[in-house]
Amino acid sequence: MPELPEVETVVRTLAPHLKGQRIARAEFRSKFVTPGDRKALAARLAGREIVSIERRGKFIWIRLDQGSLAVHLGMTGRLLFNGVEGPHTHGVFELNDALLIYDDPRQFGRIEWSAGGATPKRIAVLGPEPLIIPAADFIGQLRARTTKVKPLLLNQTFLAGLGNIYVDEALFRAAIHPNTSAKKISRPKAQVLHQAIVEILKVAIDHRGSSISDYVDADGQRGGFQSLHQAYGREGEPCVRCQTPIKKILVAQRGTHFCPRCQRR
């Protein structure tokens, strides 16, 4: 569910609720979501104050008065403020006067603790933020790589935050075939791609992300950007530019949507 715009929306909806809250008690129930000693993690969190919450790539970084939590929502993770516990609730945070629930049917998400003020390792290894990296840097780094452009944009150590939906959307808008070798993309084309990524992410954030199946923000509200998708999930439907049916192929084991006429290799 969660790529950069969705995670950003979760953080924005969660931040005002968590400000100044203290974790009275915590409980974790999944060995996948919370690897290691779950009881020890819960004990460590009891009594901690939430200092800040921010997004980095697809991670939610919650800083505490001692240590911090790195939360990744995986495919189906949800952080729900005053949510109701269900069969897929794997994390419970009892706050001063509220309940924060972590739900995740597939359990691909992770909640991990880091000591002190250190940046959690998983966050430290991330590539630049798409909305911050200067175009010139992006262009140079893109053209230095030999990989196909789609898997490269999905690589979080290259660029942090894009997932399957927004890569397909960005490549569609930049009219680049997903199998194009990154180094073969011309400078002007790379510039267009950078611009497309920035525009897509900004508009998607404005629309509170894409709700494909079950994504909701921390207040349980769905996003609206899915109705503005031009490639993702539009297999067989006419291209908005040339009416050619959108094609779906497999690239790097991911379903990939593109216009065979607008996006040529």
Place this chain on the structure above:
DNA sequence: CTTAATGTTCCCCA
């Protein structure tokens, strides 16, 4: 019953 799903990581091979 089979397949695919917003993600990441790890192993194997070229």
Place this chain on the structure above:
DNA sequence: TTGGGGAACATTAA
């Protein structure tokens, strides 16, 4: 060393 392919993780829905 780099990159690609495939599998794995767990669950649900079509």
